[in-house]
Amino acid sequence: MLALALTADLSGVTDLRPDDTEDKPFFYTFKVQCTSCRETHPNWVSVSRFEMNEQSGSKGEANFVWRCKNCKREHSANIKEAPKSYPLSSPPRIQNIIEFDCRGLEFVEFKADGDWLATGLESNTKFTAIDLSEGDWYDYDEKANDEVSIKDLKWQIRRA
Numbered sequence: 001m002l003a004l005a006l007t008a009d010l011s012g013v014t015d016l017r018p019d020d021t022e023d024k025p026f027f028y029t030f031k032v033q034c035t036s037c038r039e040t041h042p043n044w045v046s047v048s049r050f051e052m053n054e055q056s057g058s059k060g061e062a063n064f065v066w067r068c069k070n071c072k073r074e075h076s077a078n079i080k081e082a083p084k085s086y087p088l089s090s091p092p093r094i095q096n097i098i099e100f101d102c103r104g105l106e107f108v109e110f111k112a113d114g115d116w117l118a119t120g121l122e123s124n125t126k127f128t129a130i131d132l133s134e135g136d137w138y139d140y141d142e143k144a145n146d147e148v149s150i151k152d153l154k155w156q157i158r159r160a
C-alpha cells in the first residue's frame with residue numbers, strides 16, 4: 001500500500017480534506033512510475049475512488065488502469081477507503097490522507113488539483129472550494145473575526 005501524506009501549517013482551521021463524495025468525486029492527480037521497467041511517465045494521471053475501469057484479461061475492474069507505454073504492461077491501482085482529514089497540530093505533523101493499493105505501478109509525485117474542505121477551529125465555519133494548487137491558502141473567518149490560512153504544504157508518497 002502507498003499513502004499520500006501531508007504536512008501543513010494550519011491556522012484557524014482544521015480537518016483539511018479533499019471534497020470527495022460520490023456526487024462530487026475528487027480526482028487525485030499523480031505522476032506514475034512503472035515498477036516493471038522503472039520508467040517514470042511525464043504526463044499527469046488522475047484517479048477517482050468512484051470510477052471503475054475494466055482491466056484486460058478478465059482481471060476485473062479497478063479505479064485506475066494504466067498501460068506503460070515503455071514495456072506495454074498493464075497495471076492498476078485501487079482506493080479502498082475514504083480520505084482522512086488533516087487536523088491542525090502545532091508543530092505540524094505528517095499524516096496520511098489517502099491510501100492506494102497499487103499493482104505494478106507507483107505514484108511518485110502528487111499535484112493538489114481539485115477542491116478541498118476545511119472547518120473553522122472554534123467557529124465551525126465551513127470552508128469549501130479551497131484551492132491548494134498554488135500552495136498557500138488564505139481566507140477570513142467572519143464568525144471568528146480572524147484570518148485563517150494553510151501554509152507550507154508538503155506532499156509525500158510513502159509506504160502505508
Ligand SMILES: [Zn+2]
Pocket residue numbers: 034035036037038039068069070071072073
Ligand atoms: Zn513499464
